[in-house]
Amino acid sequence: MKHSKRLIVTGAIAAVSALALAGCSSSGSDDSADSASGELTPVTLQLQWFAQAQFAGYYAALDQGYYKDEGLDVTILEGGADIVPQDVLSGGDADYAISWVPKVLGSIEQGAEITDVAQIFERSATTQISMKDKNITTAADLEGKKVGSWGYGNEWELFAGMQKAGVDASKIDLVQQAFDMNGFLAGDIDAAQAMTYNEYAQVLESTNPATGKLFTPDDLNVIDWNKEGTAMLQDAIWADSAKLADDDAYADQTVKFIKASIKGWIYAKDNPEKAAAIVTAAGSTLGESHQLWMTNEVNKLIWPSTSGGIGMIDEDAWKQTVDIAMGTKNETGATVISAEPPASAHTNEYVEKALAELKDEGVDTEGADFTPIDVTLKAGGE
16 A cells, blocks of 8 residues: 555556545534434544545545444545645644555654554555565565565555565665556566555456456466565554544544444455445546455455454554664665654553443454455456
8 A cells, every 4th residue: 555645546646636435414513513413423434545444444444434333424534646645644634644654653753743543554565576586475576676666655564575585685676666567567667566455456457468357266376475474564543643532522423433434444344345346436537346355355354353343453563564664775775764762652551442332332342253255356456
């Protein structure tokens, strides 16, 4: 997911103005209004990119009325090429934002006062893919190869993997990868960055000139940073740290927002086809099969939850992310951060309350029986 400017997006999506999608009911004039009076509290969520199934749970929560059930009138703001979600949040122009942990850690070190209040993606979706004949199966095999990277904060798992495998950045031919897979398909990149839910699918939607048919997984090798031990935490819900500490209404609202969002992700788990259709109806330009693939792959990043319920921040995963952010250098010698982030950078306080309420209502928040569906990609993702 290339976020802010760098989130997962097909080459067909062009930069457009952020689109606000409002909830089912208009908000009252009083921002402190609550559901007890029949009024809804207006809440704004800033996404990392345009409407796509990477954010299916939030769109499902809006569509199914889960936010409204919690007394919230939620507006979803799409991201864009020049939008940094954590900046929108810290600047007071959104109540919550979705962003990757390492990218926000850098913003926090620069002064942003925001908190990870729910870690929605438990697993990383970032991979490095190559054609089978390149014989690249681990980070160690990248030495001497043409290695693609988006850069702009998306490179850290790759460089951490190489560092762990003893591959110095000077020992690869680093290629500035465009935000499509054209360079890879043309043979200009031996191992390309690809998100499981987007760029990987773009390759499988393309014709293999050797066969005249679409590429298949058997044509590719995949380096999975989860398996290599250098995965970093990605999509999380971020909130305003100062308001959490000083504004009881905002703190209570945060629990409600997390609770409704989790219900949206549970809906996406149980109804992937419908969730994909909801995102399409919200304005996504992705093709039908690609959208469903993305929904299914994103579900795999969330379910089953192994940390006590969706949204819980696993301390070991957090520490691994911080350690990589502090100890991994990219090709310029830079690190994400230079010191440990403040304690306010993450908390399970609010998600624990949301999960407790859901469990009291008999909702399964762990999805231990989750089974992904089979998705058949079509040419171009149509």
